[in-house]
Amino acid sequence: MLARDDQDSLKRTPLHGLHVSLGGKMVPFAGYDMPVQYPAGVLKEHLHTRASAGLFDVSHMGQIALRPKSGKVEDAARALERLVPQDILAIAPGRQRYAQFTNEDGGILDDLMVANFGDHLFLVVNAACKDADEAHLRANLSEDCIVDSLADRALIALQGPKAEAALAKLCAATPAMKFMDSGPHEVAGLACFVSRSGYTGEDGFEISVPAADAERLAKTLLENPDVLPIGLGARDSLRLEAGLCLYGHDIDTATTPVEAALEWSVQKSRRSGGARAGGFPGAEKILAHFDRGASRRRVGLRAEGRAPVREGARLFADEAGGEPIGQVTSGGFGPSLSAPVAMGYVPTPLAALGTKLFAEVRGQHLPLTVAAMPFVKNTYKR
Amino acid sequence: MTTTLYTSDHEWLAIDGDVATVGITDYAQQQLGDVVFVELPKVGRSLKKAEAAAVVESVKAASDVYAPISGEVLETNAELAAEPALVNSDAQGKAWFFKLRIADKSELGGLMDEAAYKAHTA
Numbered sequence: 378m379l380a381r382d383d384q385d386s387l388k389r390t391p392l393h394g395l396h397v398s399l400g401g402k403m404v405p406f407a408g409y410d411m412p413v414q415y416p417a418g419v420l421k422e423h424l425h426t427r428a429s430a431g432l433f434d435v436s437h438m439g440q441i442a443l444r445p446k447s448g449k450v451e452d453a454a455r456a457l458e459r460l461v462p463q464d465i466l467a468i469a470p471g472r473q474r475y476a477q478f479t480n481e482d483g484g485i486l487d488d489l490m491v492a493n494f495g496d497h498l499f500l501v502v503n504a505a506c507k508d509a510d511e512a513h514l515r516a517n518l519s520e521d522c523i524v525d526s527l528a529d530r531a532l533i534a535l536q537g538p539k540a541e542a543a544l545a546k547l548c549a550a551t552p553a554m555k556f557m558d559s560g561p562h563e564v565a566g567l568a569c570f571v572s573r574s575g576y577t578g579e580d581g582f583e584i585s586v587p588a589a590d591a592e593r594l595a596k597t598l599l600e601n602p603d604v605l606p607i608g609l610g611a612r613d614s615l616r617l618e619a620g621l622c623l624y625g626h627d628i629d630t631a632t633t634p635v636e637a638a639l640e641w642s643v644q645k646s647r648r649s650g651g652a653r654a655g656g657f658p659g660a661e662k663i664l665a666h667f668d669r670g671a672s673r674r675r676v677g678l679r680a681e682g683r684a685p686v687r688e689g690a691r692l693f694a695d696e697a698g699g700e701p702i703g704q705v706t707s708g709g710f711g712p713s714l715s716a717p718v719a720m721g722y723v724p725t726p727l728a729a730l731g732t733k734l735f736a737e738v739r740g741q742h743l744p745l746t747v748a749a750m751p752f753v754k755n756t757y758k759r
Numbered sequence: 760m761t762t763t764l765y766t767s768d769h770e771w772l773a774i775d776g777d778v779a780t781v782g783i784t785d786y787a788q789q790q791l792g793d794v795v796f797v798e799l800p801k802v803g804r805s806l807k808k809a810e811a812a813a814v815v816e817s818v819k820a821a822s823d824v825y826a827p828i829s830g831e832v833l834e835t836n837a838e839l840a841a842e843p844a845l846v847n848s849d850a851q852g853k854a855w856f857f858k859l860r861i862a863d864k865s866e867l868g869g870l871m872d873e874a875a876y877k878a879h880t881a
Contacts, residue, residue: 419819
């Protein structure tokens with residue numbers, strides 16, 4: 378347990394009071410006092426999100442406006458391309474794209490969303506990395522951009538098959554949005570930024586709202602009987618079933634985007650032979666991984682038994698053991714599959730779908746199979 | 760006539776002669792949340808007091824269940840292994856984990872009665 382001093386030093390999101398009043402079980406996460414679950418419990422919260430709609434407080438995440446000093450958004454895009462291997466110039470106004478900040482070794486400093494808001498870029502970064510990310514942006518892009526920390530905004534995710542109908546009642550424009558559309562919208566009369574995206578594999582939205590209005594918006598959404606509040610526990614099991622990486626676990630400064638099986642997120646224009654090939658930190662190593670392959674790869678893993686295989690479990694090629702060949706980076710029980718699911722890194726020759734492996738769990742070697750991700754089919758509105 | 764005793768690790772023991780039926784308390788299941796997997800000891804295994812005897816896993820995490828006293832495992836709850844959610848619905852009834860032949864009755868002296876356990880979890 379944390380000492381009281383530690384609890385007092387935890388930061389609170391604008392929805393903290395609402396979480397407590399809803400019976401949220403509060404735990405420390407990335408420096409914030411956050412709800413891990415509500416009285417419904419992780420299992421019901423997970424299943425409710427897949428069947429109906431779940432509301433998540435993700436206000437701990439960093440929201441940053443990258444404003445070009447020239448007033449031209451393409452200058453901010455060109456500047457940001459110095460820090461990420463993605464094609465930022467190609468993001469059309471009103472669209473967003475998944476990206477990674479890389480380091481000189483080709484590792485990942487953080488993963489993020491980048492949206493083109495017409496006259497500036499809007500970034501959403503991980504809570505644990507946000508201070509470092511802002512410092513990184515300021516250190517490298519200040520000549521071209523103003524790095525504007527939007528600390529006075531909350532972020533609410535609304536996810537699941539009934540998210541569209543629930544949000545449509547408060548903002549008529551949102552049903553017409555497609556997956557990864559992003560831009561300013563009035564929601565319940567409030568000046569919000571809405572993107573059609575999320576971290577669950579379900580159709581849904583993320584709504585950036587002024588901090589002072591966040592509780593009112595959350596309460597309005599929760600008045601809809603289809604919408605339940607969902608804690609971090611179910612957020613993790615939902616993203617795991619969706620095969621989505623958790624920064625600091627599945628990706629970090631020691632994994633390149635190629636090792637992490639995130640090649641799809643690096644557009645051809647930034648790869649060898651592309652119009653703007655390279656030019657981001659670690660380009661030499663990352664492009665070498667694209668061109669010649671990486672020696673290890675992130676894969677999905679399904680267990681044969683019911684025992685969850687969790688983060689840190691060592692992986693073996695042989696049931697008898699021997700030298701470990703890799704490690705599980707995320708794992709647990711997938712409530713929608715009613716079965717264990719995991720992901721981890723294995724040598725590339727063992728990354729083919731169907732490869733049989735073994736995970737060490739409490740001294741036993743449990744059989745696993747390399748499996749396609751997402752484990753649960755995503756339902757994005759493309 | 761059975762007597763129910765409790766440990767500070769939130770296990771209950773129903774004592775009937777020289778046999779103890781062991782499970783986790785309702786308080787423990789509330790703390791764990793939805794249980795999705797239970798691993799039980801092998802029948803015939805000789806457990807020492809405080810040794811990890813079983814594992815109970817929620818969506819979030821795995822927790823050990825320790826042998827509250829020493830003894831030989833006589834029987835395990837197959838119904839629980841097949842339906843781990845019984846821990847949430849009936850922790851102190853149908854969701855018993857295993858039965859032990861009590862090796863040393865003096866070890867029971869260190870356990871709590873219901874009133875003491877209630878005070879412990881208050």
